Amino acid sequence: MSAEASGAGIRVRYGAATDIGRVRETNEDSFVSAYPVFVVADGMGGHDAGEVASAIAVEEFARLEGRSGLVAGDLEEALAEAGRRIHALGEDSPHSAGTTVALVAATAGDKGGSWAVMNLGDSRVYRLSDEVFEQVSIDHSVVQELVDRGEITSAEARVHPYRNMITRALGAGPDSRPDHWLLPAREGDRLLLCSDGLSGEVEDPRIEQELRDGVDPQEICDRLVRLALDAGGRDNVTVMVLEATEVTDPAG
Ligand code: MG
Numbered sequence: 001m002s003a004e005a006s007g008a009g010i011r012v013r014y015g016a017a018t019d020i021g022r023v024r025e026t027n028e029d030s031f032v033s034a035y036p037v038f039v040v041a042d043g044m045g046g047h048d049a050g051e052v053a054s055a056i057a058v059e060e061f062a063r064l065e066g067r068s069g070l071v072a073g074d075l076e077e078a079l080a081e082a083g084r085r086i087h088a089l090g091e092d093s094p095h096s097a098g099t100t101v102a103l104v105a106a107t108a109g110d111k112g113g114s115w116a117v118m119n120l121g122d123s124r125v126y127r128l129s130d131e132v133f134e135q136v137s138i139d140h141s142v143v144q145e146l147v148d149r150g151e152i153t154s155a156e157a158r159v160h161p162y163r164n165m166i167t168r169a170l171g172a173g174p175d176s177r178p179d180h181w182l183l184p185a186r187e188g189d190r191l192l193l194c195s196d197g198l199s200g201e202v203e204d205p206r207i208e209q210e211l212r213d214g215v216d217p218q219e220i221c222d223r224l225v226r227l228a229l230d231a232g233g234r235d236n237v238t239v240m241v242l243e244a245t246e247v248t249d250p251a252g
Contacts, residue, residue, distance in 0.1 A: 015218025098172025
């Protein structure tokens with residue numbers, strides 16, 4: 001059953017599912033639904049470092065639960081605090097920990113309900129709005145750079161030997177600058193957040209089909225996790241789906 005929450009410009013019905021997959025020994029993905037904030041984080045690092053890093057990220061964003069006037073600065077602040085805590089882990093351990101962050105927040109701006117999207121790494125945010133399906137976030141990854149330069153196609157990227165190498169992360173590596181988007185929300189919008197355990201196993205057209213045809217956000221999450229496992233489940237897989245059931249009108 002999906003849950004529902006409102007207060008910040010958009011009433012949201014949402015669901016989430018995660019699975020360790022068929023190969024990995026631990027689930028290093030974390031997620032949180034803390035309306036108005038929804039986050040998927042995919043941790044990396046030896047031993048339990050990845051698990052801890054992704055858990056820290058969602059914990060810092062969960063502190064924003066119940067906030068109605070969220071701005072990008074609040075998200076940046078939570079990200080910076082999580083980054084500090086993850087760096088501190090590295091001081092007692094040789095294993096450098098890091099995590100991706102894919103985030104969607106419901107916001108009530110002057111122009112009505114909007115979706116704030118933030119991304120760092122190769123977890124993804126997709127949107128189905130007004131019948132148009134698109135990937136909102138742009139992966140910070142080696143293969144994305146090769147695709148941008150026209151050296152490989154996105155189909156080749158999915159099976160490329162460097163497909164797991166990311167170029168930005170929180171904690172690990174020098175670059176932890178996120179990208180931001182602010183998108184007007186429409187009633188009926190569906191947003192999907194996922195770790196690469198979904199996008200690496202299930203092709204976009206199938207993700208789109210499930211997002212279009214599914215009735216309930218929780219059922220869509222459960223189905224997509226099942227599809228990723230059926231396709232091999234080589235990584236931890238996490239999926240969240242949000243649906244805008246009501247959007248506040250623009251003031252004036
Ligand atoms: Mg992963």
